[in-house]
Amino acid sequence: MPLIPTPSTTVAPSDPAPPPQGYDGTSPFPPDGPAPARDGGERLYVTVTAVIVVLPFVALGLVGWLLWGSLVHPADIVLALVLYTITGLGVTVGFHRGLTHGGYRAVxxxxxxxxVAGSMSFQGDVIGWVATHRRHHAFTDRPGDPHSPYRYGTHLRGQLRGLLHAHVGWLFRNDRTPADRYAPDLLADRDIRAVARAFPALCVLTLALPFGAGWLIGGTWVHALTALLWAGLVRIALLHHVTWSVNSLCHMIGERPFRTRRHDRATNLWPLALLSFGESWHNLHHADPTSARHGVDRGQLDPSAAVIRLLERLGWVHDVRWPSAARVAARRA
Incomplete structure (x- = not known):
């Protein structure tokens, strides 16, 4: 699921390119060709990406210092949980199951x-996010996939390097995904274009909200700053790494009870289910990408599917693609 880089009824372009001749699923991906010369725009991209990736992580160190001094307030944790839920569901229900895969249609x-909620997760503008994820599905774990952990092969050193690449390294490659090819429906949607243009302002808003709430609740700048730290930066860092873990760990570790396309190694990884709002039932998702529910077996928590069900009952979403028993059975390995 990407960073920086009307619901769609397509998962990806209908004619993804086949793997290069001779690609066997274990060898390193062929080189992309000579890297473009780094101009001012390229340097700015890398700088902004580094700030977005590193700043929330640095906040974790500050949290350790604050905890050492017992400077944490209950309101900070409540605000962090609320904003984590809102922005996380914006990504999973909005960006992913709705706009990327057309698992339902919303009013x-x-x-x-x-x-808007997904944009406040600091994972990039909505159109770029969707385009990158559709490209991931078009070329899963083969040349063309922007964040496959198998990019450097399946030997130990390649796997370790690939795990780092899939988790965060791919963000620094500036491997642009053309939105006109992968998300033309969103480019044609005036509302979504407006949300995409507002991404920088929404990044400011997602930090200003906890700061302002902390000030109102505590009445001091100390409360405002601790709320910004916990409910702003730490919350963003946690959601980032959960999202990136679906890109990395959920293609390397876990179970594969369902059939996927050749070379696609998406797995189900239960420890991430709650934190990812059901996204870590990734094997089923790759076996049936348009399904509105990813956790289809008994005991598989899928909060995102529960939210979609609630919205359906309220009449706010329709044409939901719930998985039938026959459809699930047909995809069993």
Whole structure:
């Protein structure tokens, strides 16, 4: 699931390129060709990416210092949980299951609200996010996949390097995914274009909200700053790494009870289910990408599917693609 880089009814372009001749699923991916010369725009991209990736992580160190001094307030944790849930569901229900894969159709206010909530996760503008994820599905774990952990082969050193690449390294490659090819439906949607343009402002908002709430609740700048730290930066860092873990760990560790396309190694990884709002049932998702539910077996928690069900009952989403028993059985390995 990406960073920086009307619901769609397509998972990806209908004619993804086949793997290069001779690609066996274990060898390193062929080189991409000579790297483009680094101009001012390239340097700016890397700098901004580094700030977005590193700053929340640095906040974790500050949290350790604050905990050592017992400077943490209950309101900070409540705010962090609330914003984590809102922005996380914006990504999983809005960006992913709705806009990327067309698992349901939402009324206009809900579609916009989910796109705004997902944008406040600091994972990039909505159109770039969707385009990158559709490209991932078109070329899963083969040349063309922007964040496959198998990019450097399946030997131990390649796997370790690939794990780092899939988790965060790919963000620094500036391997742009053309939105006109992978997300033309969103480019044609005036509302979604407006949300995408507002991404920088929404990044400011996602930090200003906890700061302002902390000030109102505690009445001091200390409360405002600790709320910004916990409910702003630490919350963003946690959601980042959970999202990136679906890219990395959920293609290397876990179970594969369902059949996927050749070379696709997506797995189900239960420890991440709750934190990822059900996204870590990744094997089923790759076996049936348009399904609105990813956790289809007994005991598989899928909060995102529960939210979609609630929205359906309220009449705010429709044409939901719930998995039938026959459809699930047909995809069993």
């Amino acid at each position: 206009r206010p809900v579609r916009i609200a989910l796109a």
